[in-house]
Amino acid sequence: MSLALHPTSKAFKANARAALKNETLQRAMGHLGFAQKRLEAVGRLPEFEALRDQARDIKNHTLQHLDFYLEHYEEKLRQSGGEVHWCRTPEEARQAILSICRSVGARTITKGKTMVAEEIALNPFLEANGVAPVETDLGEYIIQLRDEPPSHIIAPAIHVTKEQVADTFLEKHAAYGKTKLLSEPREMLEEARGILREKFLGADVGLTGANFLIAETGSSIIVTNEGNGDLTQLLPRVHIVLATPEKMVPTLEDVSTILRLLARSATGQEFSVYTTVSTGPKRPQDIDGPEQYHVVILDNGRTAMLGTAFQDMLRCIRCSACLNHCPVYNAIGGHAYGWVYPGPMGSVLTPGLIGVDQAGALPNASTFCGKCESVCPMKIPLPGMMRHWREREYEQRLSPPAQRWGLAAWAFAAKRPRLYRLLTGLAARVLGLWGRRHGNMHNLPLAGGWTQFRDFPAPEGKTFHQLWSERGQR
Amino acid sequence: MDNTGKRPRVGLFVTCLVDLIRPTVGFAAVKLLEDAGCIVEVPAAQVCCGQPAYNSGDRADARDVARAVIEAFEGFDYVVAPSGSCAGMIRLHYPELFAEDAAMMPRVHHLANRTHELVSFLVDVMGVKFVAARYDGTITYHDSCSGLREMGVKAQPRALLGTVAGLTIKELPGAETCCGFGGTFCVKYPEISNRMVGDKAKDVAGTGADTLLAGDLGCLMNMAGKFTRDGVDVKVRHVAEVLADMAGDVPPIGRAK
Structure with a gap:
């Protein structure tokens, strides 16, 4: 199920109502412990606030000179033997990925976690074109088996209970001769790992997202906790990075500043378990690595946000702190938002990418409590930008008539x-x-x-x- | 006397909710300000800070309402509101609202810079260290979002409440989590709002306190309304009522005499 193909943001209110009544979902959401862990991690780093300012400034500078850094990045990447594919639309990105797959006769493609692939509904497209995608992040793997979209940008299966995972594995792993109903998360992890190991080895192409693109070196970086990203990008003959232009940072030094914020803001870890830098295909002296290295850079409306009231949103590093701290997100979960990106960052980004006529309910579903902005490592003024969307909605007369009349009467x-x-x-x-x-x-x-x-x-x-x-x- | 050493002239921004629902909070504010040495005036031309329009995306009406506030409060040393939300609107959002109106900006900034939330004004500007009040009970305190995150109101109410005779403070777990009011949010998304205020009610009941205090009437009405509906036996009051020793003048919010 792809929310990009079937957006339900217009039905946000009904979605939210259903989510509040969904007892299984409510049980699953009750375990979101990231906020407390972040608080502890931040408490251990005295310079955390200063780092937020630095990180904001780095990204602001990058966005101001984005054309320069993108071109520099491409030049450096070419020098190391990689290729950049510039794509304006999801369709262009899908076609670019498919033609790479076809050029090597790929039958299966392993995937590291990438929200951009959700944005372009890559999996159903590849399946329809004879290439089998295999999600390798455990959470993504679970929801792929369940045919569900992610409900959180770093913990995609947060809406699924342990018992549901056990049932799903029992049903889907029977094909691999696994017929025992499991109860311990450890056992489930081991079973999935065994099955995925074969998939890693058999894949023709590996596709990952990118947490950052580095202009100075032409590199991309992914951070993971499971090591699946490394296996995805090192074992197959071809590595495709699916990224977006605002992932750019000028230098390795800059990225190390922002990395100090990322995991702390996300899960409360000092650092993610794996931070993997990749710069082009395997060189003669390398022991391993892909023969081909492609970077697909999808714009999909992002550069149109430059120079507008929404430019600050492009600083987002997808840490999920705003989701984890949002009382609305915590009450209803991610699917209710009806498109790829949920929570406060989604409420700002989604109207920018699919239109305020489609997603106007999202920036309205906020009390403006300000918690998201207060924890955002990139200091993105999320409530302020939600208000800007409300202004667009009001200007275009998209807000509900009863609300407009009420407001007009009050103002009179x-x-x-x-x-x-x-x-x-x-x-x-x-x-x-x-x-x-x-x-x-x-x-x-x-x-x-x-x-x-x-x-x-x-x-x-x-x-x-x-x-x-x-x-x-x- | 304020930190410049004179008796300041303070314009009280009553707020539309206090005006309509709970005037006692306004009189409590007057008393606290006068006790702190201020000369208090209440400009008759004031209505609302304009937040309902501003947060609904209607900048034109918000500006019109704001302009009236700016005019009504010209000439005071300070403008004080018994609400972090309305004070935050004037202090932080008026400059944003008039960003394209260069002619208005000096007046906007002049007002914004002089505008304060009541309790933080008493402590931070007037240097108030204690109040002459008595409240026999155990209170818990909810930090309303705008006051907390926009106006830095956190320690000040606790400092003054600590000097009220007979009063015990029990800290509220999740005191900084939104109660689900959010202005029009609570009627646009009643189910989500209900869930949030329901969680808040559980946290408040869990403290064992007999009274819940906060500094914003919108949040207080939301929580009081939920408590009476669900039978949560906790009294709800604006912090100014207790600090001004006026809790005896009116029943708790949402309760009968």
């Missing part, structure tokens, strides 16, 4: 203090009398959204301004 009164005082004086009196017996109201016309779950506290009966003028203005 708010701009006329004497009328406003008359109305609020009346409201305070009527509601005050109505709610006097209980101190609150169980139902309130036009406020069903409130009183569905909460009582509405009764006003005291007179407004402050009435009482203030009665006391004689001091």
